[in-house]
Amino acid sequence: MGVVLRTDALTKRFGGLLAVDGLDIEVREGEVFGFLGPNGAGKTTTLRLLCALIAPTSGTAEIAGLRLGRDDERIRAAVGILTEHPGLYERLSAADNLRFFASLYGLDGPTAEAQVERFLKLMGLWERRGEAVATFSRGMKQKMAIVRAVLHEPRILFLDEPTTGLDPDAARTIRELIVSLAREGRTVFLCTHNLDEADRLCDRIAFFRRRVIRIDAPDRLRAELYGRTVEVRVVPSPLPEHLDRVRAVVGVSEAWLENGSILVRTDNPLRTDPALVRALVDAGADVAFVSERRASLEDVYLRIVHDEEG
């Protein structure tokens, strides 16, 4: 897969405030790329830079083969953005809102009508296409805003907190849309605070606080920072000699007791798990279950951000 977005020392200052400091990232075509950071980290500023809404102070970027600063209007035509606020015209109907934006993106009449129908049906809003957007719920407005962003079939889609404030049903619909867009080969750049969502959707995640701290796939980060942890539940409860036997198993780097279970750190659970069970059974333990425990992305995020704070 080719690189569809590349930045080189992209920087943005607002007077004395350094909002984005030397951003260096590459995003591949068809990737769902997560952009995580605390409030005020500069995520929205980064989004605006990459969508050619504001000019960088220094550095360069190439988006969909177009050069930032030279091809800004073409960049805006090639990307779609879901902004922080839906920003819909409340007095216009859903269909009229979308037709207006379709015309701005150069879609002719029949194409615009077909796209409006396709995406409104996908989002379950077709029956309400003639109603003023002011009558829509927050979730419906957010769906409308996403439809507006994808109407012109952009190569890259920038989403700023797409599921914030939505009920679980609406959030799921949007996540499913993101997945299907990625399957179609579209690149999704996802700014989110929702770590569970980032974990589920993103191929890679950039941890960001004015500059990129780490970029990697969620599972690789978990493995690197927390290793792979196996939980062995022994009933009624594990004894000290059980722990000694587990520590002696090849492939176990660490073992400890926690809440009635033995927790084991290992690089290769597939090889270690059978040996663990044999060792415990030989020691007279009754093993209830063995399962792998995943560190949460929240643990990873906090570890990375705190390490960066020093």
Add this chain to the structure above:
Amino acid sequence: MCGREWREALSNKLLVGMTLFPPIVILATGVFAVAAAALYPPSEKDLRAIYAAAPAVAGLDPTEAVQGIIAQYFLVLFMLIPTVVPLTIAIYSVIGEKSARTLEPLLAAPVGVGELLLAKSIASTIPAVLVTWLAYLVYLGSVMVVGSPAAVHAVTAPRWVLAVIVMVPLLTALSVNLGILISTRVNDVRVAQQIGGLVVVPIVALGIVQVTGRVVLDDSSFVQTGVMLIAIDIVVFFAAKVAFRRENILVRWR
């Protein structure tokens, strides 16, 4: 974009009301003044003062003279219509988008900021000019019904025609660009209207000094005013263009 602006404006009953109310009041005042002159002719003393202030009506029947002078002087107050009407539309056009947060998605589209500014200017200017021209026709028709030939003659005089055809669009454009400029700095419609309302002060002042006879506005005064308006329009337009930059809108407009 103009179509979308108009649809939004027309669906806002408050805005429509605020746009139509001032011209109705101003028109009604003008028509009433002309009609009242027929019911309450001036005294001899007043008549002498009128003939001295407006030689064009000297020798006319007293009622005709008064109606003629009212119709003539009303032109300055009539110019309040193209000043007030577009100011309201332009302010709502910008502040409305600010508060609804519709500007960012709009700016994210492949549309130039100049194009956006022009669309807002045109969308505010055209209805205001049309409303003013319609108001002129209504006033003319009313004067034909309730006024004398002298009044009709005054309302169809070259200065009225020049003012309606040339100065109305110039004043409208000035008002629109001022409204846009003010709205880039202010977030409350009422505050913006109060600041923008200052633009009517020179017009009202001109009307007052004209009525008191301190200033006589002849045809050349109107031509000079027109030229001055063109220059002011150009300056205000460029100031609005500077304020209406993409990064300014996204980062500084709050």
